[in-house]
Amino acid sequence: MLQEFKSFIMKGNVLDLAVGVIIGAAFGKIVNSAVNDLIMPVVGLFMGKVDFSNLFVTLSGGSFPTLAAAKEAGVPTLNYGIFLNTAIDFVIMALVIFMIIKAANKVRKAEEAAPAPPGRECPFCKSAVHDEATRCPNCTSELR
Numbered sequence: 669m670l671q672e673f674k675s676f677i678m679k680g681n682v683l684d685l686a687v688g689v690i691i692g693a694a695f696g697k698i699v700n701s702a703v704n705d706l707i708m709p710v711v712g713l714f715m716g717k718v719d720f721s722n723l724f725v726t727l728s729g730g731s732f733p734t735l736a737a738a739k740e741a742g743v744p745t746l747n748y749g750i751f752l753n754t755a756i757d758f759v760i761m762a763l764v765i766f767m768i769i770k771a772a773n774k775v776r777k778a779e780e781a782a783p784a785p786p787g788r789e790c791p792f793c794k795s796a797v798h799d800e801a802t803r804c805p806n807c808t809s810e811l812r
Contacts, residue, residue, distance in 0.1 A: 699768075703760050711760070720756075723749025 676682065712719075724735045725746045732738035738745050787796045793807040802811055 699761055699764055702764055703757060707760050707764070708757070711756070720749035720752040723747075723752065 722735050724738065725748070726732060726738055727744040727746060730738070730741070730743055732741065732743065735745060735747060735749070786799050788799055789795070790797045790804040790807060790809060790811065792809040793804060795804065795806040797804050797806075797811065803809065804811060
């Protein structure tokens, strides 16, 4: 059973998934920091330093100056301000991720569009061979 478990863990898919999760967690921290530390302060400045987190409705009908005061009193609340903050964070994070992926795709397309090295096809194995080569590096056939 131990050997079977070792075989399962060492499969490429499991290792790839583990690396993906770890990289994803680190990337998530970077995106969260970009949103919370760089973008949200600018958005808050343009919106007049509005803080949605204190927007709420008490379900029991009382009046409280802040959400913390309502929670301290044990009153049930509908916290729509926190939901608005979370929704705005999501939209901004999605925009940041979109821009990062768009930039990565642009770099990838530039790499793919790079011109292929000059060459010809080997008449024997059909692999690419440099124009000045006298032998095929794959099948070692003599080229004319």
